[in-house]
Amino acid sequence: MTTQLEFGIDFTAIGPAVGERFPDVVLPDQHGRHVDLHQVRNGRRALVVFHRSAGW
């Protein structure tokens, strides 16, 4: 098995930048309700995780 973990991707240029407001997100949740990220944060700090899939 190969063990490569580094591929030279520069994440500073990928996705919302540090210091920017995270864009508005309104998407269905696991219960089928439409949820607004910034609304559900309710003035608190938050962790937004990008996960590859809940299916594999």
Added chain:
Amino acid sequence: MDVLAAFAAKQGITYTLFSDQGSKLIRDLGLLNEHVYEHHAAYGIPKRDHHWGVPYPGVFLLDAEGRVTQKRFQQSYRERETGVAVLERGFGLASSAHGAPVRSQAQGIRVAARLDSPAYRAFQRLWLTVDIEIDTGLHVYGQPIADGLIPLTVEVTPAEGRSDGTPEFPRPKPHRLAGLDEAFYTYEGKIAVTQPLTFIVDAADAVVEVVVRYQACSDELGCLMPQTVTLQVPVQVQDHIDRPRQR
């Protein structure tokens, strides 16, 4: 959504899971993982079309105003951090969930080494933290360093099945001796050195060997003999939630 509901139920997840049907948000944010096939090739995994559309693996930390304060992303879709790392290194909170520290001491210093977690899963990035406490009145040398002096080094002994990152040292402070123009760079008191380690096979419980080398000196008494402290930090292997370990 059904997939998310099943996943949340199975894993006991109560926080919000967003369903990004067709990877629209992922694309809009520029987070579509364009390296996924390249990574399959590197790992010797056959190309799987249903893997296209996944995001780069990582997290955004938002402050109370919703601004991004940190991006913590991994190069490989296989790799991920522990919750402890996100809490401690991201949010600056103290977790009680990390591995038990292994302690040792030698002339002039006390050393404690611990991992984020007492157990690992393959491709989970664990941070090793080595806390070093130097006795009052003594200092050890950092880098840059003059010839003939021995700097503080913290090394993990390489092991098969583990990929080790680069250790991160705090910045040493300039230290001047009376009558000398040259400044030395030294550490005093308490410092912490951290290093990421990623287990790439999950065959068995393991031990991370940490070797600390240093020479402690005092302005009045000069230098003590160079010393080496070796610590053995045990870590257990943990089964994946959904599938048995690869052996």
